[in-house]
Every structure is written in structure tokens, then in C-alpha cells.
Amino acid sequence: MSGDPIYTEMIIEYSRNPSNFGKIENPQIHRHDSNPLCGDSIDLYVNVDGTKITDVKFDGKGCAICMACTSVLTEMIQNKTLDEVKNFQKDELLAELGLEHLIKTSPVRIKCALLSLKALKYGIYSYFTEKMNDVKAAGNLKEEAASLY
Amino acid sequence: MQSTTQSLDTQCRSDFPVLERRVRDDKALVYLDNAATTQKPIQVIDAITDYYKNHNSNIHRAVHALAEESTEAFEVTRTKIAKFLNVEKSEEIIFVKGTTEAINLVANAWGRDNVQKGDIVVTTEYEHHSNIVPWQLLTQETGAELRYVDIDDNGELMLEQLDEHLATGKVKLVAVSHVSNVLGTITDIKKVIKKCKDAGAKVLVDGAQAVPHMKVDIANLDCDFYAFSAHKMLGPTGVGVLWARKELLENMKPYQGGGDMIREVHKQETTWNDLPYKFEAGTPNVADVICFAAAIDYLTKIGMDNVRNHEIELTKYALEKMSKVKGLIIYGPKDTQRQGGVISFNFKDVHPHDVATIIDKNGVAIRSGHHCAQVLMEKLDVAATNRASFYIYTTKQEVDVLIDSLEQVAKVFKL
Numbered sequence: 001m002s003g004d005p006i007y008t009e010m011i012i013e014y015s016r017n018p019s020n021f022g023k024i025e026n027p028q029i030h031r032h033d034s035n036p037l038c039g040d041s042i043d044l045y046v047n048v049d050g051t052k053i054t055d056v057k058f059d060g061k062g063c064a065i066c067m068a069c070t071s072v073l074t075e076m077i078q079n080k081t082l083d084e085v086k087n088f089q090k091d092e093l094l095a096e097l098g099l100e101h102l103i104k105t106s107p108v109r110i111k112c113a114l115l116s117l118k119a120l121k122y123g124i125y126s127y128f129t130e131k132m133n134d135v136k137a138a139g140n141l142k143e144e145a146a147s148l149y
Numbered sequence: 150m151q152s153t154t155q156s157l158d159t160q161c162r163s164d165f166p167v168l169e170r171r172v173r174d175d176k177a178l179v180y181l182d183n184a185a186t187t188q189k190p191i192q193v194i195d196a197i198t199d200y201y202k203n204h205n206s207n208i209h210r211a212v213h214a215l216a217e218e219s220t221e222a223f224e225v226t227r228t229k230i231a232k233f234l235n236v237e238k239s240e241e242i243i244f245v246k247g248t249t250e251a252i253n254l255v256a257n258a259w260g261r262d263n264v265q266k267g268d269i270v271v272t273t274e275y276e277h278h279s280n281i282v283p284w285q286l287l288t289q290e291t292g293a294e295l296r297y298v299d300i301d302d303n304g305e306l307m308l309e310q311l312d313e314h315l316a317t318g319k320v321k322l323v324a325v326s327h328v329s330n331v332l333g334t335i336t337d338i339k340k341v342i343k344k345c346k347d348a349g350a351k352v353l354v355d356g357a358q359a360v361p362h363m364k365v366d367i368a369n370l371d372c373d374f375y376a377f378s379a380h381k382m383l384g385p386t387g388v389g390v391l392w393a394r395k396e397l398l399e400n401m402k403p404y405q406g407g408g409d410m411i412r413e414v415h416k417q418e419t420t421w422n423d424l425p426y427k428f429e430a431g432t433p434n435v436a437d438v439i440c441f442a443a444a445i446d447y448l449t450k451i452g453m454d455n456v457r458n459h460e461i462e463l464t465k466y467a468l469e470k471m472s473k474v475k476g477l478i479i480y481g482p483k484d485t486q487r488q489g490g491v492i493s494f495n496f497k498d499v500h501p502h503d504v505a506t507i508i509d510k511n512g513v514a515i516r517s518g519h520h521c522a523q524v525l526m527e528k529l530d531v532a533a534t535n536r537a538s539f540y541i542y543t544t545k546q547e548v549d550v551l552i553d554s555l556e557q558v559a560k561v562f563k564l
């Protein structure tokens with residue numbers, strides 16, 4: 001099925017060999033999230049040094065879209081600062097895999113694509129508010145996470 | 150309808166307007182999600198329009214002409230269902246909104262008075278949530294115990310476990326599916342019922358996947374409660390049936406209070422109406438019950454043996470072809486004599502939603518998910534499965550489209 005708008009070579013490849021797959025023990029940021037409809041279920045682990053991300057990993061189970069998007073997200077935020085990552089937009093992530101069209105064409109599958117970004121935004125929100133006691137830095141991350149899909 | 154010269158799908162397909170639909174870039178719809186709900190023939194669609202256009206009125210109350218017509222039509226459906234299931238007393242047919250409500254009715258109106266601390270309720274690993282959760286609620290409330298009959302590698306019940314549970318002498322009720330909605334397994338229901346009777350336990354049969362697909366003879370089964378839904382057998386949504394033995398119904402308290410279910414209401418007490426009305430409080434789903442009769446007529450005309458034979462042929466055809474698709478794992482008996490027109494499967498290492506998305510592009514509608522059977526998913530050790538399910542209008546050509554699509558999945562995922 002060449003030219004399939006969802007199941008590109010890149011997505012299949014990532015789904016079979018996800019990047020940064022694994023667990024970080026005692027990470028500074030840890031967030032579990034799942035989609036009840038399809039059973040995507042992931043744990044995202046992030047370590048930071050000051051405000052710079054030093055390590056990202058994830059594990060869990062999910063469909064090809066979820067696995068590919070989570071892989072790409074972990075690659076994209078590696079070594080970035082939390083401030084940079086805070087403003088990360090869903091379009092950037094989707095564009096990386098050519099999945100922008102999902103927003104319009106598949107309200108169901110968009111949830112698979114954005115699960116990891118939602119987990120990341122909630123995770124950073126908790127980090128700022130609970131560990132750093134810096135509500136201001138957290139901004140409206142929580143609302144943004146909730147409105148992703 | 151002549152069944153010998155033409156296949157069943159050819160005879161009836163043109164009665165189903167929605168099967169003309171084109172979906173996803175003009176692909177012909179291939180509807181293989183019949184275990185979730187079936188499509189409706191024009192006869193049923195016309196019956197509901199006719200009811201609202203020409204007869205609409207409340208029932209069992211007024212004496213005007215429309216009320217009489219509606220009441221009559223409503224009761225005719227009850228009689229037709231009784232005949233369809235070989236039930237002699239039509240007052241044993243209670244209208245509810247579906248299988249789920251039928252089971253909840255029994256759990257509440259019978260369970261609360263008959264199941265106590267120390268008693269056991271038995272269900273199975275292949276039940277739909279609607280035949281598990283009401284029993285969890287009941288046993289948690291009463292302090293009774295909920296036990297399961299597990300399934301073996303072929304997706305069949307391990308009846309030795311039922312024997313063990315029954316041997317305790319504490320089992321009050323066994324709640325079991327006639328046909329599994331995920332694996333398609335046909336329960337050896339007569340054997341199960343006999344064992345329960347011998348041990349003095351009552352039996353509730355969830356027939357949601359049986360009544361639509363095979364001849365069900367309730368008199369011959371000898372169970373105590375039987376539940377099914379109209380929407381899975383060409384009928385409308387919002388209608389289901391609970392059949393129960395008259396002696397049991399007579400001794401049960403009402404499930405809900407309200408209009409229709411009473412004989413006399415005084416300030417502090419009420420006497421109950423006769424069966425079946427004692428269990429039909431409030432204005433029922435009059436229109437849908439009435440048009441359900443058109444579905445019963447349709448299936449009666451075809452003959453349930455012909456329905457079953459058509460599904461056996463399709464299932465055999467599909468199983469044979471599916472067994473050749475690379476990387477495909479099929480669950481359940483894989484034996485058409487012991488299986489209804491339902492096939493559950495997964496590709497090794499491919500998530501069911503990826504499978505459904507890819508084949509949906511070819512217009513093929515299958516279900517992917519846990520099928521309201523998470524206990525079974527746990528047993529199979531999967532998060533979800535794909536399920537194709539057939540009905541009277543399903544053609545071999547449609548099965549071919551499914552197979553081609555599955556081969557595409559294998560190719561995309563390089564299996």
C-alpha cells in the first residue's frame with residue numbers, strides 16, 4: 001500500500017524499533033497516561049539538570065502511531081531546556097511524521113499520536129508546581145495538556 | 150424465499166438500504182460488525198415510520214381507537230416472540246431495553262432476595278461485562294462469592310470447574326453466555342443447564358449472540374432466565390427481552406415502581422399488576438417494540454436453520470482463508486460446528502487499532518477493542534482483538550475483501 005498517508009515506512013520502522021525505549025530509575029519527571037479506547041498505555045521518564053533535559057525514556061504498549069510519535073517526541077526534546085519544551089506545539093510533532101492530516105481526518109487516532117505530548121506537558125507541570133514550587137513557570141501547561149484532544 | 154436455489158445473502162441483500170452505502174473514498178461498505186449490532190431491513194424501517202405516521206399513542210391506558218391499535222400491536226409482538234422461542238406463556242416475556250437491563254433486572258429483583266452471605270454466584274471467563282458487573286455488584290452487596298468457569302486453549306468452558314463449584318452445594322445461580330461475543334464459542338448449554346438443575350442452582354442464559362443466529366427453543370432448554378437484545382437481530386435499539394419462568398416472576402419483587410406495574414395504589418401500599426406488567430413500569434418503548442415484530446417476521450420467513458447454515462458456510466470459508474494470512478493469530482474453537490459467525494484475531498506485534506484503521510480504508514467495518522470482555526482479554530493476555538462477525542446478508546465476496554485487506558496489513562507491517 002505505497003503512499004498510505006498514515007502507515008509510512010518511517011512509522012512502521014519506529015513502531016518496530018522505538019527510540020529511547022526503556023525506563024529511568026527515580027527520574028525527576030515521571031508521568032503515566034493511557035487512552036482507554038485503544039489501550040495505548042505509556043510511561044514517560046525525564047531527567048533534568050537545572051532546567052536542561054539530560055535524559056528521556058519511555059516504555060509501555062501502544063499502536064504504531066503512538067509508538068512512533070512517542071519515539072519522535074523523545075528524540076526532539078533531548079538536550080532541550082524545559083522552557084523550550086514547554087512551548088512545544090502539537091503541529092511540530094505531527095509534522096515530523098507527516099501526520100498533520102490526522103487532526104482533520106481522524107479524531108480517533110489523533111489521540112494515539114498526541115498521548116505522549118499530553119504526558120510530557122502534565123509531567124513538566126507537576127515538576128514545576130510540586131518539585132520547584134514555581135507555579136508561575138508552570139504557566140498554563142495543564143490547560144494546554146487538557147486541550148490537546 | 151427459496152433457499153435452495155439462491156444463497157441467503159442474494160435473497161435478502163436488497164432489503165437493506167444501508168448496504169448500498171459507499172464509504173472512505175467511494176469504497177463499497179463491507180459491514181462485518183454484526184455482533185455489535187446488525188443492519189435493519191426496509192420492512193423494519195417501514196414499520197417504525199408507519200407506527201408514528203398512523204398509530205402513535207400510549208398503551209394499556211386509554212380506550213380510544215389509536216390506543217387500542219397500539220396496545221394490540223405491542224401485545225402481538227410479545228406473542229410473536231413467545232412463538233419464535235417456543236415459549237408457551239407469553240406473560241413470561243418481559244420487555245426491557247436490552248440484554249444489559251434484563252440481567253440487571255434479575256440481579257436486583259431476584260438476586261437480592263435469593264442470594265445471601267456464604268452463597269456462590271458463578272459466571273464465566275468469556276462473559277460480556279453485562280453478565281459480570283451486575284453479579285459483582287450483587288455479591289459485593291450481599292457478601293456472597295463470585296466464581297468463574299475458565300476457558301481452555303480452544304476458547305471452550307472447562308466444565309470440570311463448574312462441577313467443582315456446584316459440588317460445594319452453595320451455588321445459587323450460574324450466569325452464562327449461550328454464544329461468546331468475542332470467540333464465537335457455542336456453549337454446550339443443555340449440558341450446563343442439566344448440571345445446574347441437578348445441583349439445585351438456577352441458570353441465567355445470556356442469549357444476545359444466540360437468538361439472532363440460531364434456533365433457540367426455550368421450552369426445550371429448561372433454564373430459568375434468558376436474555377437477549379432486538380438490535381442484534383435486525384430489530385431496533387432500545388428493546389430487549391427477559392424471559393423467566395412464571396413461578397420465579399410471580400415470587401419476585403418489582404424491579405422498578407411506577408405506572409402500568411400496579412393494580413391498586415394507596416398512600417402507604419400498593420398491589421402489583423399481573424405478569425408481565427409487574428416488570429414493565431412506565432411507558433415502554435412502544436414504537437420499537439412494535440417494529441421489532443417486523444424483524445421477527447423477517448427471520449421467521451428465512452428460517453433460523455438457514456441463518457445458521459449461511460453463517461457456518463461463511464465462517465468456514467473465512468477461517469480457511471485467514472489461516473493462510475501471514476502472522477495472523479485466530480482465537481477460539483476454529484470449528485464451525487462449535488462456533489457462531491464470529492472470528493476474533495490479532496496480528497503478531499500489530500496493534501488491533503492499526504489493523505482496523507488500515508482495513509477501514511477499504512470500506513471494511515470490523516470491531517477492534519476489548520469487546521466489553523476485559524476478563525477474557527486478560528485471559529488471552531492481549532489488550533484487545535480484532536473481530537469480524539457475519540450475518541444473513543454477508544457475502545463471500547465481502548469475506549474476500551476482508552482477506553485482501555488483511556494481506557495488506559501483513560505487507561505494510563512486513564510480516
Ligand SMILES: Cc1ncc(COP(=O)(O)O)c(C=O)c1O
Nearest residue numbers: 247248249277279330357358378
Ligand atoms: C454476549 C452479549 N451479552 C450482552 C450484550 C449487551 O447487550 P446490550 O448492549 O444490547 O444490552 C452483548 C452486546 O454487546 C453481548 O454480545
